Amino acid sequence: MTWSIGGSSSFQFNFFSRQNVQSTTIALQKAGQEVATGRKADIYEDLGSRASSVMRLRASEADTQTYMKSNALLGNKLQAMLTSLDSARGRIQAVLETTLSNATRPQNGAEVLQQDAKAALESIVATLNISFNGDHLFSGLRSEVPPLTRWSETNATTGLSPADAMASIFGGGPVSAADAAAIADQIDAAFNSADTANPNRNFETTFYGGSPAQTASGQPSKQVNAWVNNGQEVVYGARANDEPFREALKGLAMLAVTDVSKMDDAAYATWMDRVVTSLTKGQEGILQVSARVGFNQQVVETTQTQLTDLSLVRRTQISDYESVDPYEAITRMQSLETQLQASYQVSARLSGMSILNYLR
Template sequence: MTFRVGSLSTLQFNMFNRRNVQNTTLALQRAGQEVSTGRKADIYADLGPRSASVMKLRAREADTQTYMQSNAVLGSKLEAMMTSVDSVRGRIQSVLEVTLSNATRPQNGAEVLQREARAALESLVATMNTSYNGDHLFSGLNSDVPPLMRWDQTNPATSLSPEDVLADLFGAGPTDAASATAIADAIDAAFDSADLGDPNRDFEATFYNGSPELDGGGSPTKQVNAWVNTGQEIVYGVRANDEAFREAFKGLAMLATTDISTMDEAAYGTYMNRVVEALTTGQEGMLDASARIGFNQQIVETTQSQLVDLSLVQRTQISQYESVDPYEAITRMQNLENQLEASYQVSARLSGLSILNFLR
């Protein structure tokens, strides 16, 4: 009978032991990383085909976080818009109250209405020119420019200021009800951007610099919009050329251009009736604008709450895929440490062996 005894050279054994130490060291480093981070060191290698599910979850979570961040900014913008509109509405209300008390004839406070209207105009323009992170909130898509010109500020495009336009339209003032009606009609045409006599006097030519109400084809221009979630879009733009703000500006401008207490008695009632009509329309329109902003705020808040819940679910699912059992990882690390220590001990003992030790 023949026996075959396998042999392993010292070189081969050393090379085998070195590879074993190297592999054990790498495995120990990987286990140490998993213990410290609580996540698999090589997620896709460990999960195999299931790694596609993790990739999809991570992509959805990235989208969710993007929506949450943009919604936080949008919520702040809506809050700033709400505060601005309510502030302007308050100033219009105070002027309207004095105007109503002097609607039929000059009474208490009529002589100061021009100054009150001028101050309210400055406040309206300053408030509507509010910007957030560099974007003017009431300019529509042209958010890089402030929407409204100040009362005495010349618009470079027309070389006119709002004050110049009203002075031109008002002229020497009305002398009777008919002339008061004619002047009010001319002012209406300018604020409707339909002044056929001089287009430079139009509201959107001299008073306003934001997105126009209509495009070249006469269709309404696009409003500012935002995507708050996948497939969910809101249109939240409120512009300074919306009817409410144009009417408010018009009513204040009609008061700011003249001292009504000195106006011809025959024209006074007719002119003031148009002022009251403009301010009332502006006041009611701003209330509607506030309601629309508030509605959009509710949508954003509700959507944000849903996204927070969705993010929690997604992060939990990702964690279930990627996390490691800490007790298993620590046990594995300890076993690898013992294995590596044993390998080092064997290597140390082998390195001490020499044939010279047996020849002495």
């Protein structure tokens, strides 16, 4: 009797069985990942040509998130600026009230105006020298340096302090109304950075160190700006050398340089009239700056709301592309588990089978 054994057929069967187990295992791992994450395991393979749409959506969403993070930072900066402006206006208002009550002649606290003005200058300089994340908010594009020099602090570049510069202009003080007007005119020139007799006394040399009001060619310097959305720019900068700040600081400096209560009556009236004018302009101008900052704050908040809504829509669209049906994924995983278990059982039974069992 002759026995014919097909060894090659048994080998092929085992080979195919192993391949089936391997492919089923890979598919089960993929299904398990999808059940765990709720997303397609291989998005681009599953989506095919639609994958480009997901790529575009993800790129747009990344831009949106960048704008949202930047806007959150900008919103905090604007709030810090607004708080500083309100604080500065409060100090100016307090000095202005005392000045107005002594506008024509010294009668109610004029003898303490010099000390009040010095204290207000110190407070306002500290307030406007505020920095946020390393950027000085009132220095313009030169945000790496504080904008203002303290009243008694020597400027390293000019060797003068603001107090020295004012004392140099004030000299022995006015003895008449005409003298008071002439000295006030010189102070105007210095605070407009137009003192050609001694440029070191100019506001933008000794008092202020941020971005200048004008470029070398005489054009207005750019203010700080930010892009809050694609194609949407906000110019939000406010420099400590803008006219309202210069006027306010000039009025305070005119009080801080001397004890006005000891002036000649005619000189006193002229001097105080110029002080009131400067402080009033500064107060009103800083209020307008505050309004502009507040408006920019509203723009940022509105844009942030729009970006949040847009991000929600985009993320929903991305989820529609990338997410899997959890019930379908679980059913598929269970089916693959059953299939794999059956494959293992068949493999185990085949491995236990031998022709010798039939020849004994």
